Amino acid sequence: MSTGYGKRIRLVREHLGLGRAEFCNETGIPKQSLINYETERTKANAEVLGAIANKWPEYAAYLLTDKTFVIQKNPEHDQINN
Numbered sequence: 057m058s059t060g061y062g063k064r065i066r067l068v069r070e071h072l073g074l075g076r077a078e079f080c081n082e083t084g085i086p087k088q089s090l091i092n093y094e095t096e097r098t099k100a101n102a103e104v105l106g107a108i109a110n111k112w113p114e115y116a117a118y119l120l121t122d123k124t125f126v127i128q129k130n131p132e133h134d135q136i137n138n
Contacts, residue, residue, distance in 0.1 A: 059122050062096035065108065068115045069094075083107045 059067070069079045076094075080087045084107055092098035109116035117126040 060096055061100040061105065061119070062093045064119050064122065065090070065100060065104075066094040068108065068112065068119065072112065083111055 069076070072079070074082070076087055076090055079085070080090055085093075085104060089098070089104075093100045093104065105119050109119055117128060118124055
């Protein structure tokens with residue numbers, strides 16, 4: 057069963073043990089916007105998901121796909137090694 061972006065953001069924040077204010081300070085996401093994402097009043101866009109994934113890259117695949125066991129590839133890296 058797929059989980060919405062807002063719920064995934066909330067689950068990541070809670071798993072990190074962060075309150076909303078601290079999470080916002082770490083990501084630069086305004087607090088009211090975070091509340092709107094987590095309650096799914098507003099859909100998180102790529103910029104928001106990217107801000108979270110840049111800070112905590114171990115959650116990137118989960119945030120974007122709702123999958124936890126993903127082997128990631130980097131096409132830029134693969135081109136260099138070919």
